[in-house]
Amino acid sequence: MATGEAGGIIRPVTPADHDAIWAILEPVLRAGETLAVDRAISREDALALWLSPDRTVRVVEGDGTLLGTFYVRANQPGGSNHVANAGYVTAGHATGRGVARRMCAASFDLARDLGFSAMQYNFVVSSNSRAVALWQAMGFAIVGRVPDAFAHPTLGLVDTFVMHRYL
Template structure:
């Protein structure tokens, strides 16, 4: 697996990965009816760097993530990231590889910390993965997310120094 910057030619693959996550409405605080154009504008926005995890031998994109400054001005030294793995690539280490890559890349870009602002507490696999990389839950936002099947669930703010 190779992690590289996303290119315009990757838009179809990125959409194929992020659409199921958006439509499910279980892990991102995005409108479940978000259009393809709006979703790609969000994921590939100029205010972030977007990457893909590619199995180049098979010609497949297995995951994608973006990295950006969490805040402007005095908070721009803290990175933020969002990750999505292709449904058929779940459990194959793609998210782990993307997280490791994002931490290394954030460090190389001069970020001093990374913060996830709104991790849905019911996304147990992601929470365990982020914790395995040294992220700590700084706070729990009670009933902050309207989960489509579980009702009102908590969201977590997770943080680690780089």
């Protein structure tokens, strides 16, 4: 467990967290603006995806609630399994409190502990300017752009970025 500027602790997920994780994921998934997941995904399928066995999942808990959740996994198998991938979702009520920055920093430590030497985000939606700016502030470089790769519900087709950094 760790504490930090965003308050609370970062800890492994327990089955008792599933309802709270769904409460964090559902509005983001339904909005369809940042994650490449079917907006109509069921609770069961979303939790199965987020908590899949190939992911090491953590939650940030503070103020008696979950403030966010993130995972770390191998970006690809085999010869690329030294590069991590991660995903993050902050609870709506915790936005702007440093939770995403804290999860990102914690994911670096977790990835190193799991034996990874770099981290790559495969699909950062370019219109998610807050996330792009945060990932760049955390040391990620945009190493690729995929034109019109994401169907944003209000902006139409937008580019996505591939972002990378060494750990």
